[in-house]
Amino acid sequence: MQDPAKHLSKTLKAIRKDRGWSLDAAAAATGVSKAMLGQIERGESSPTTATLWKLATGFQVSVTSLMEPLPPGAEKTLIRDAEALRHLPGDSGMAVAPLFPFEPRFGFEYMELTFHPGYKRLSEPHEVGVVEYITVISGEMEIFTDDNWQPLKTGMSIRFRGDAPHGYRNRGDEKAVVMTIIHYPTRR
Amino acid sequence: MQDPAKHLSKTLKAIRKDRGWSLDAAAAATGVSKAMLGQIERGESSPTTATLWKLATGFQVSVTSLMEPLPPGAEKTLIRDAEALRHLPGDSGMAVAPLFPFEPRFGFEYMELTFHPGYKRLSEPHEVGVVEYITVISGEMEIFTDDNWQPLKTGMSIRFRGDAPHGYRNRGDEKAVVMTIIHYPTRR
DNA sequence: ATCATTTGTATGCTATAACGCACAAGACGG
DNA sequence: CCGTCTTGTGCGTTATAGCATACAAATGAT
Secondary structure (H helix, E strand, O other): OOOHHHHHHHHHHHHHHHHOOOHHHHHHHHOOOHHHHHHHHOOOOOOEHHHHHHHHHHHOOOHHHHHOOOOOOOOOOEEEEHHHHOEOOOOOOEEEEEEEOOOOOOOEEEEEEEEOOOOEEEEOOOOOOOEEEEEEEEOOEEEEEOOEEEEEOOOEEEEEEOOOOEEEEOOOOOOEEEEEEEEOOOOO | OOOHHHHHHHHHHHHHHHOOOOHHHHHHHHOOOHHHHHHHHOOOOOOEHHHHHHHHHHHOOOHHHHHOOOOOOOOOOEEEEHHHHOEOOOOOOEEEEEEEOOOOOOOEEEEEEEEOOOOEEEEOOOOOOOEEEEEEEEOOEEEEEOOEEEEEOOOEEEEEEOOOOEEEEOOOOOOEEEEEEEEOOOOO
């Protein structure tokens, strides 16, 4: 997040110009007076949430896009090798390769997990609203969710609530490798 | 989006109560007077973007979470089998299995791509702010980004801008399978 | 019980968001 | 050159966001 006022004024004007709208046209579309629109664009006024709402709906954009400067820049290409990142935390039986850690602007983390034969773990519910994605890359495993164990073969994916009791286990005799996305709602 | 006023008042109070803060404590943390805080929580006042900013930073949450009602709930567990979903669009040489299509509240789509030997494709830049993640599940391939071809072996991942010219090719003699996440910025 | 402390709400006041209208600068055609 | 239209900005008024303070109800301690 940054200073919102400057961002708001700039993007608002940019959007309007992009559509070729005059202040009058924008006023008609949003229900906000053109005088106020001009002041906001010039940074002389900081609108209330009510008018912010009118602006967003009138322009058909999200409130977020008006408030949060989206690309915090520095969008560099990143390359990760799971082989190099993989490590065994504490108890083991499982290895984790944190490919792309959580970043607020994306809202999720992305990693590779390896479950060795016999591994089993029941996880406490996370923060409310968390959603987990799992794709089985090799081997087979089972996910506990909605009160039963769900078998997943290679190539299968599952999406389930992370804020409910859930678990992972590998009852096969070869290791299971999965890709995991954990999406957090509230921090976005 | 919904009526923001009610959402704001409710969530603001919920967050404050969740932390066990009094109006005084919240006022100290945010820099907004407790009288105003009370009015906002009661829906009697619609704050300006400036104070909305103070609230978000003081409570250490995103502006978005205060403005946009997040998950409409009903988070059912979903299971996808790439084998069943996989299909070849048009020209072919590539197969796509759309595991989890785009949903606004998550902000990304998630799919499996298969590139057959000899496949090559240069992609036009997408919408600005788009970021792509690719993990090579099997085989090897190359990604064109930042003006050169980046080789990726099995197990390697890359993250790059989708709003710049980029491409995919498979110069090996076995097919390459990758998992792809395409993240869209604040699209509505 | 009584007093002190902490809670949220109500009050009066100032700053400013928001409106409608009027105005000045440029564009275009006559 | 002169109307006429469109653009954005300036002005005066009203509505309300925002603050500081005072107040009433609840909580707690002795």
